[in-house]
Amino acid sequence: MKRRLIIGNWKMNPATLEEARRIYQSAKNISNKLNKTDVVICPPFIYLSTFLNKKIQSSLKIGAQDVFFEESGAFTGEISPMMLKNLGVNYIIIGHSEKRAEGETEELISKKIQAALDIGISPILCVGEKERDTHGNYLDILKTQIKNSLNKVSKKHISKLIVAYEPLWAIGAKDAMDPATVHEMSLFIKKVLSDIYGHDEALSTPILYGGSVNFRNAVDIITKGEVDGLLVGRESINSTGFVELLKVVDLL
Numbered sequence: 433m434k435r436r437l438i439i440g441n442w443k444m445n446p447a448t449l450e451e452a453r454r455i456y457q458s459a460k461n462i463s464n465k466l467n468k469t470d471v472v473i474c475p476p477f478i479y480l481s482t483f484l485n486k487k488i489q490s491s492l493k494i495g496a497q498d499v500f501f502e503e504s505g506a507f508t509g510e511i512s513p514m515m516l517k518n519l520g521v522n523y524i525i526i527g528h529s530e531k532r533a534e535g536e537t538e539e540l541i542s543k544k545i546q547a548a549l550d551i552g553i554s555p556i557l558c559v560g561e562k563e564r565d566t567h568g569n570y571l572d573i574l575k576t577q578i579k580n581s582l583n584k585v586s587k588k589h590i591s592k593l594i595v596a597y598e599p600l601w602a603i604g605a606k607d608a609m610d611p612a613t614v615h616e617m618s619l620f621i622k623k624v625l626s627d628i629y630g631h632d633e634a635l636s637t638p639i640l641y642g643g644s645v646n647f648r649n650a651v652d653i654i655t656k657g658e659v660d661g662l663l664v665g666r667e668s669i670n671s672t673g674f675v676e677l678l679k680v681v682d683l684l
């Protein structure tokens with residue numbers, strides 16, 4: 433039985449704790465009923481501790497949207513891997529295109545990835561080209577992003593790594609990438625990982641697709657795109673749509 437991984441990135445939403453609790457509760461209710469789907473939601477930092485109350489057992493896992501690489505010290509506004517670990521966070525999104533657009537470099541991303549792995553939290557490394565050209569330059573761009581983002585990560589550490597392929601032009605857009613192209617890109621990412629770490633490691637690294645996924649296109653993207661799961665933005669804060677998405681994926 434193949435398990436799928438669905439990760440919801442709430443980004444800077446919602447504005448109130450009350451609304452956050454409502455969205456969380458509906459994700460929790462449905463994820464407790466799923467058989468083949470692992471669900472992670474990544475709310476803003478400020479809501480994490482509310483959802484990580486250890487007395488409440490749930491199959492819904494909680495992730496963070498970023499982390500800093502240092503352990504502690506004079507780093508105003510930052511959150512350390514240990515703080516997240518102590519809270520019970522299992523996943524961290526790292527290198528999202530919206531953070532890269534704010535100036536996050538691949539050097540910084542690679543430090544964050546290593547810091548998450550060192551402490552035993554799964555990093556979700558986001559990669560993706562800004563635009564497509566007709567000469568295939570976007571493939572080199574993607575390869576460089578992956579290599580640079582992982583340059584501090586040794587083979588023995590990558591078993592917890594997850595890669596999310598998110599072409600920038602498909603994020604927050606009307607349509608997702610077509611599933612056949614998603615398939616090509618997931619194979620390409622496996623090939624790049626295989627060149628760095630070897631065949632078995634590449635095959636066992638989950639590859640997710642992200643960019644305008646909703647309950648209508650999720651099944652085709654997973655089955656025809658042959659990805660291990662999805663990174664979902666807008667649809668993850670639309671409770672009705674997210675519940676429906678999880679239901680249809682779990683039936684696969």
Ligand code: PEP
Pocket residue numbers: 441598602603604605642643644645663664665666667
């Ligand atoms: C994202 O930003 O990671 C994302 C996938 O967003 P959306 O689903 O809204 O396109």
